[in-house]
Amino acid sequence: MTLVVVAIVIASTLVINYLKREEVRRVDILVSALKFQQEATSPSLEVQGLLLRIYSSNTTIPVIILDRNDQIIEHKNISKEYENSNDEIVALAKRMAKKYPPIELEFSNGNNQFLYYDNSKILNNLQYSPFLLGFFVLCYFLFSFWFLRTVKKTDEGYLWAGLAKETAHQIGTPLSSMMGWMEIMKLENPDSDGVHEIEKDIERLRTISERFSKIGSVPELNDTNFNETIKENYDYLKTRISRKIDFTLLLPTYNILVPHNRILMSWVIENLVKNAVDAMKGEGTLQMSVFERNKNILVEVKDNGSGMTKYQAQNAFKPGYSTKKRGWGLGLSLAKRVVQEYHNGDIKISQTEVGKGTTFRILIRKA
Template sequence: MNFHPKQRTPKLILLVSAFVIVSLILWNTNIFFEKFKQEERLKMEVWSSAYSELSNAELDQELGTLPLTVMGNNTSTPMILVNLDSTIKTHNFPTGLENDSLYIAKKINQFSNENDPISISFKGEKLATLYYGNSEVLNKLKYYPIALLLIILLFGAVIFFFFKTNKASEQNKLWAGMAKETAHQIGTPLTSLLGWNELLKSENINPEITREIEKDIDRLQTITERFSKVGSVPELKVYDIVSETQKAFEYLKRRSSKLIHFSFDADTPQLPVPLNLPLYNWSIENLVKNGIDAMKGKGNIAIQIEKHGQYVHVLVSDTGHGIPKGDFQNIFNPGVTSKKRGWGLGLSLVKRIIEEYHNGKVKVLTSNKAGTVMQISLKTKA
C-alpha cells in the first residue's frame, strides 16, 4: 500500500494545531488557578490579621469598622479556627455540621493538604491556627480543564463521525456507480452470446449443449440485474420462498463438486414472502459459497426452511471449520475474510440485502469445529 505524504500533511497539521491549542488552554488555566489560589491566601492572611486585632483590642479601644468588614466579607471560603485552648470555631460550613467533631477533624486534614495553615499571633505570641479550604469558585475552576477536554473530545468525535459518514457515503456512491457500469458493460457481450446460441441451434448440434448455454446466459442476465439494482431502492414482490430458495440451491448444486453433499428441507410446502428475487438469490448463493469455501470443497451443505409465527427462518449449514465466537459480528463487516484472495464483501452484501432491503435479520446461529449454521429471518406475507 502506498502512502502519499501530501495527503497526510493537512491531517498532521490539524492534529498538531489541536494539540497546541489544548496545551495552551490548559497551561493558561493552570496559571489562572494558581494566581487565584494566591489571591485567596492573601485574603485569608488579611482575615487573620483582622481577627488578631479584634481578639486583642481593649474594650474601650476604637478600631474602626475595617477589621469587622474584612471578617464579615468572607462568605465563601470554608475555615476552621483552632485556638490555643483547643476550642474550635468554624466559618462557612454546611448547616448541621459545625459541631460534628469527626467531620471537623477530617476537614482539618483536608484543608492542610490543600493549603498551608496560617498561624495567627499578636506581638509575637501565638493565638490560634487557621485552616482553610478552597472556595467553591476555586473548586469549580479546578475541574474546568477536565470539562474543557471533554467538550473538545466530544466536538472532535462529532467531526470524526461526520467525515467518516461522509466518506462512507462517497464510497457507497462509487461502488454503486461501478456496479451499474459493470451491468452495462456485461450487457453487450451478453446480447452477442444470445445470437451465437441461436446460431448453434440452427447447426443441429446436441440440444443439451444449447440448453446449458441458455441456463448460463440466464445466469449472466440475473447477475447483470443484480448489479444494476445496487444503490437503488429494490422493489419487493411476493414469492414462494420455499420454491425460489430451492431453485437457487439446485443451480449451485449442479455446478459444484461431486464431493459436496447437498440437502434441502422445508417444514411447509409453500410460504409467501415479499422478496426482491435477484437480490435474495444472491444472498443464498453467497451463504452457500461461503460454506463450500469453509469446507474446502468437501462436506455437507444443507438448507432448512422453518416457519415461526409471522417469521420464516432460512438456515444454511455447512460442515466447515467453524467461526470463532468473537467474530460472529465482525464477519459481516466489509473487508473481513479468512480467504487469502478474498475481498470480504460476500457477507457484507448479505447483511445489507437482508436487513436494509428486506427488513429482516441475518446472523450466525451456531458455530463450532463441526460446522456453522447461518440464519436469515424474514417476515411472511400477512
C-alpha cells in the first residue's frame, strides 16, 4: 500500500515538473518575441501578427515587466487585487523574483527591462495534488482494510457462535441421560459422597452447556451479587485443582452489586484460573481478589507461574493463539468477548514477567 501511494506521488510530481518546464519555455519564447519587437525597425505585417499572437497566447502565466527604476512597463494575468496599486504590483514582482530569477531584456539603446513571472494559478494548485491524491488513496486502502477485517471478524463470530451452539446441543443429549441415572442412584443410596460429587459435576456440565448455548445471543444480566458469583466459582474450582496450589480468595467485606450474567462470568473466571494452573504446572501460589476502584469493579487473578513474553502477552486474546500444545486458543478470546461485548467492561494482562508469573485483570463498570 505504501509503495502504491509513493508511486502515485512520484508520478504526479514528475508530471507537474514537466508542466513547469513547459511554462518556463513559453516565457522564454515570450521574451524572445518582446526583444525582437523592440529591436526590429520595420517588421512586416506577418511578423507583427506573429508577435501579437505570441503575446496574446499567454492567458495563464503572470508576467510583470519593470525598467531599471522599477517603473511598470507592462503586466498581465495578475490578480485583480493588485491592478489598482503600482506599489503592490512592484512588491508582487519582487516576490516572484524569489521563485524565479527575473529575465533581463537587453536593448541596444541601453533601456534594459526586467521580466518577472510565476507559475500559473492552475499549476500552483496542482502542486498540492500529489499529496492530496496520495492521502485519499491511503484513506481508501485503510477503509478497505478496516471493512475486510470487520467482515472477517463477523464471519468468525458467526462461525464460533454456530460451533458453540452445536456443542451445547451435542452435550445436551448425554447430559439428560446422566441426570436420569443420577436420580436412580440417589434413590438407591441418597447419602453417598460419591453421588453428591457426581451430582455437582453434572450440574457443572449443565452450566457449561448453557454457556455454549448463550454464545452469539444477547445474554440477560439478571444477577447482581457479584461476590456470590465469584465465591461459587472459587469453591468449585478449589476442590478440583491440584492441592499443591495455594489458591486464595480476597473479597470485600460488603456485597458488590453489579448486573452480570453468572453463567458467562463464571466461564471467564474458570478460563483465567485454568490458564494460571497450567502456567504453574500444577504447583504454586494463585490469588484471586475482588475490589472497587473509581466506581469500577476489578477482579484480579494472579499466579507465580511461567509468565509471558511481550509477544505472548500481545497475542494472548487473539482467536486461535495458544502457547500450549493442546487446545484451540479460544478460551481467552471468548472471555474477552464476554467481558467487553456483554458486560461493557475490559480484560487485560496487567502484569507479567517471564519466570515470575502473570496477573489478569477484569474491569466492569458499575454505571
